[in-house]
Structures are given as C-alpha cells and as structure tokens.
Amino acid sequence: xxxxxxxxxxxxxxxxxxxxxxxxxxxxxxxxxxxxxxxxxxxxxxxxxxxxxxxxxxxxxxxxxxxxxxxxxxxxxxxxxxxxxxxxxxxxxxxxxxxxxxxxxxxxxxxxxxxxxxxxxxxxxxxxxxxxxxxxxxxxxxxxxxxxxxxxxxxxxxxxxxxxxxxxxxxxxxxxxxxxxxxx
Numbered sequence: 001x002x003x004x005x006x007x008x009x010x011x012x013x014x015x016x017x018x019x020x021x022x023x024x025x026x027x028x029x030x031x032x033x034x035x036x037x038x039x040x041x042x043x044x045x046x047x048x049x050x051x052x053x054x055x056x057x058x059x060x061x062x063x064x065x066x067x068x069x070x071x072x073x074x075x076x077x078x079x080x081x082x083x084x085x086x087x088x089x090x091x092x093x094x095x096x097x098x099x100x101x102x103x104x105x106x107x108x109x110x111x112x113x114x115x116x117x118x119x120x121x122x123x124x125x126x127x128x129x130x131x132x133x134x135x136x137x138x139x140x141x142x143x144x145x146x147x148x149x150x151x152x153x154x155x156x157x158x159x160x161x162x163x164x165x166x167x168x169x170x171x172x173x174x175x176x177x178x179x180x181x182x183x184x
Contacts, residue, residue, distance in 0.1 A: 028070040032062045035077040036102065043095060054099045057106035065109040066116075072150040073109070076102055083157045089164055089171050097160060101153040108149055112142055 023030060036055035043051040058077065062070045080098030087094040120135070167174060 028074055029059070029062045032070065032074050032077060033059050035074065035081070039077065039080060039098070043099070044092065047092070047096060047099060050103070051095075051099050054103035054106065057110070058102050061106040061109035061113075064113045066113075068146055069105075069109040069112070072147070073102070073105060076105060076150050076153055079154055079157055083161055086161050094157075094160060097156060101156070105149050105153065108145065112146055115142060 033055075036051075036058045040048060040051035040055045058073050062073055076098075080095075080102065083094050083098060084091060116139075169177070
C-alpha cells in the first residue's frame with residue numbers, strides 16, 4: 001500500500017512539475033495571452049470583435065514566431081495599456097491604435113514564419129547565385145521589419161499621447177466650461 005501511495009504521490013508531483021516547466025518555458029506566451037485577453041475584455045462592445053481577433057492573432061504569432069516577435073508583441077501590448085492610462089482626450093482612438101497595431105504585427109509575424117518555414121529563402125538550395133543573393137537580401141529585410149514595425153507602433157503611441165499639451169482639469173471639465181462659457 002505504501003508503494004502505491006508513493007507512486008501516486010510521485011505521479012502527482014511529476015505532473016505538477018511538467019505544468020510548471022511548460023509555463024516557465026512559455027512565460028512570454030502566457031504573459032501575451034493574459035495581456036491581450038484583458039485588453040479585449042475591457043474593450044467597448046463596438047471594438048470587442050476586432051480586439052478579440054487581434055488577441056487570437058497575437059497568441060498564435062507568439063507561439064509560432066521566433067523570439068524577437070514574442071518579446072516585441074508583449075512590449076506592444078503592455079505599451080497599449082500604458083497608453084490607455086495616459087490618454088486623456090480620446091481613449092477609443094488610442095485603444096483602436098493598439099488593436100490595429102497588435103493585429104498588424106501579429107499578421108506580419110505569422111507571415112514571417114510562413115516565409116521562413118516555406119524554404120523560399122533557403123540560399124543553399126538555390127543554384128543561381130543571383131537568386132541566392134536576392135534571397136539573402138529579402139531575409140535581411142524581413143528580419144529588420146520585425147524590429148521596425150514595433151518601433152513605429154511605439155512612436156505612433158507616443159505621438160498620439162503627446163499630440164495635445166496638458167490642459168488644466170479633465171476633458172469633461174473643459175467641455176463643460178466651454179459650453180457654459182465659464183459659468184456654472
């Protein structure tokens with residue numbers, strides 16, 4: 001009976017360790033999944049379908065794409081949350097910028113994986129040296145694009161947050177003040 005209990009306990013501990021090791025190995029994917037799922041959950045109804053689609057694409061890209069894409073997707077998702085908290089004037093537009101940025105980068109990441117895994121850019125199988133050289137150039141351009149797209153997204157977020165100078169009071173107070181011409 002003690003052997004059976006020891007084996008059962010060992011199986012439970014081993015199963016738990018498998019889950020822990022899997023989670024540790026995929027911590028970026030889990031963090032992306034949590035971030036984009038919460039983003040989709042807190043999105044207004046009119047943008048929720050698009051946010052959910054962007055979340056699904058981001059999770060798929062984080063599983064399939066190589067390492068820089070995972071890290072940069074997480075940076076984009078977290079910066080989208082930060083932009084939501086910093087934005088004072090047009091949060092729906094800011095949210096939409098994040099949704100479309102995540103969606104476009106996830107699609108670019110999935111396309112990058114498709115091109116790399118298809119073998120089209122495999123320079124060793126090409127017998128024509130011009131095609132091999134062109135393949136190397138295209139591979140370089142695609143790799144650079146995987147870093148430039150998130151950088152452009154972050155610049156766009158920073159620009160939209162800092163487009164208007166800080167004003168005294170909240171936007172609601174400014175609108176009320178303008179409509180009542182300063183009279184309460």
